[in-house]
Amino acid sequence: MTRPLALFDLDNTLIDRLAAFELWAAEFAAERGLGEGAAAWLVEADADGSRPMDAFFGLVRDRFGLAEPAGELWAAYRARLPHLVHCPGEVLDGLDRLRAAGWAVGIATNGMADNQTGKIERTGLATRVDGWAISGAEGVRKPDVRLFEIAARRCGASLGPGGWVIGDDPEKDIAGGRRAGLRTIWIDRGVTGGVAADHTVTDVLSAIELLIQLN
Ligand SMILES: [Mg+2]
Structure with missing residues (x-):
């Protein structure tokens, strides 16, 4: 049977996933010295995972004037997130x-x-x-x-x-x-x-x- x-x-x-994302956002903002409110902005922009991540990292790059391509930021995120869940x-x-x-x-x-x-x-x-x-x-x-x-x-x-x-x-x-x-x-x-x-x-x-x- x-x-x-x-x-x-x-x-x-x-x-x-949301708790892990919040940990990641705090870490990312601190490591890069993105300033007050950055972690909250990242959580808001992610919209509980409903925004495609390539689009999300495009926004992040523009918002904070980061040098790396969005694809690189996304890959680093994917390597880190499993450690936070x-x-x-x-x-x-x-x-x-x-x-x-x-x-x-x-x-x-x-x-x-x-x-x-x-x-x-x-x-x-x-x-x-x-x-x-x-x-x-x-x-x-x-x-x-x-x-x-x-x-x-x-x-x-x-x-x-x-x-x-x-x-x-x-x-x-x-x-x-x-x-x-x-x-x-x-x-x-x-x-x-x-x-x-x-x-x-x-x-x-x-x-x-x-x-x-x-x-
Ligand atoms: Mg789900």
Whole structure:
């Protein structure tokens, strides 16, 4: 019998991407002596990760008159960010419990391959899941169903009834997950409302508990 599938989003679902970004912004502003208010400006300009990073680093370069090309700033950011993210121990334990309860557990994430792989490895998530798919490595982004398909395959599972997507993005995770034939749990971070998910919770640990009770 095939195992039921749980596909998790990475940023602001399994890990607190905003907290890591704020650490990076403070560090970047201090190292370069960008002055008071620079870190807050960086966080604002990032718009919770909704602005494409090449565009973001173009803005940063112009705003602070930096010499490096935007692509270089972006590459340095991707090398640094995996060192600033963290996955709480109770979430890692929760994933272990989910797998012990018979679930296939995976990650489907949009982002660059180096940054996302670095985050998955450094947080300890790599050994707690059956597989993952990163848009930058696969050439296809959520909400495209194909990224969910790849992630499912890496977990030795397939899309369809009995499978779930857990994520914070209404379109990429929830609408995309539904189109992939999966049920959905929305992580409500309080930034948007009115999402048509099967369940809504406020953190990923609650989502894991819910799945364990379901099976
Ligand atoms: Mg997310």
